[in-house]
Amino acid sequence: MTTALAHGSPISVEEFDVLPADNAYRLEIEDGRLLVMNRPAGPHIKAAQRLVSYLNDELPDELEAMVEFQAELTGPSPRRIPDLVVCAAEVCEQVRVRADQILLAVEIVSPGESAARDYIKKPAEYAANGIPTTWVLDIQENPISLTVYALDETGRYHITTPITGTYTGAIAGHPVTLDLTALTGPRRRQP
Template sequence: MLRASPLTQSIGASPVSTALAREGHPISVVEFDELPADSSHRLEIEDGRLLVMNRPAGPHIKAAQRLVSHLNDQLPDELEAMLEFQAELVGASPRRIPDVVVCGADACDQVRVRAEQILLAIEIVSPGESAARDYIKKPAEYAANGIPNTWVIDIQENPLSLTVYTLDDTGQYHFTSPMTGRYTGAIGGHEVTIDLDALTGPRRKRN
């Protein structure tokens, strides 16, 4: 039986991750940043505890990849959309991994992106995930960190829906009703249009 206390243990000379054994256990940022890479799970800190999630698969990956491609086709060279770029936040959940972030292109070579560098954080809701986390908890954290916009794209819905969260002068998000079809909005002052129906299903040629 794996012990929950160490970050790693050794079998012979090979270190193995005990991240799964530490699921839900308190963890500091220093301890978290020293965890071995885990290609089969997505690791975050939530309310001071280690959160271990299965990596996205299937339609979730397709939607995220297409979204990044659509955004980067429209964004200026100084901005870039990135998949699963670890975010450095302040508060009880200091390590999060949005499905997509838009930030300055100069931040893309960093190990993680700081909250003040993020113009847009995007969460994709898919079956088997916590919708409450994506719709409520993470947006509240992103607002508290001053991230100007968050999108929540729900691929469980038919048709797909998008909820847009925008930071107001009080530091709180106000959000739209779920939208379907095509959405046009600004990211860092640059207008983009996303066809939500094109994020899943057969690939389409774009005009």
């Protein structure tokens, strides 16, 4: 790590925002401490890239799916990097995306401690920040599963049972259909 801070060191938003770029690790603030994670690899990268491609093909031009776009949140974990976000296309010109600009945050479960963070901690933070929808894509499951968290009028998420196969739903009122098995399976050429 190129920073003088170590994993778990207390850190302020101001200190975090001036850290040098570190492409070897993914850095976030969790509960006021620096969280240093390994960069995603293999199936995680493939799933994120394919999901971005599928969403951008299905969503209208005014919306954009982006991987690893740093998010500004309120609360004890003010800097997170969802695996993927959907927001208005013009937001993609910013350095980071504000929580109120995120229409969908996606977390892809990786081996290790990622599951508890991705299924419980991050969705609770995203709900507290008013993000309308969060997806947790579990590529470790066979078959791959998708859990959808949808914000209600009380500010709490309603959670679906894990979905496998094909998912049909909406992002900001725009319908999308995803073949979940295609996210990590063999590449398919478009006809």
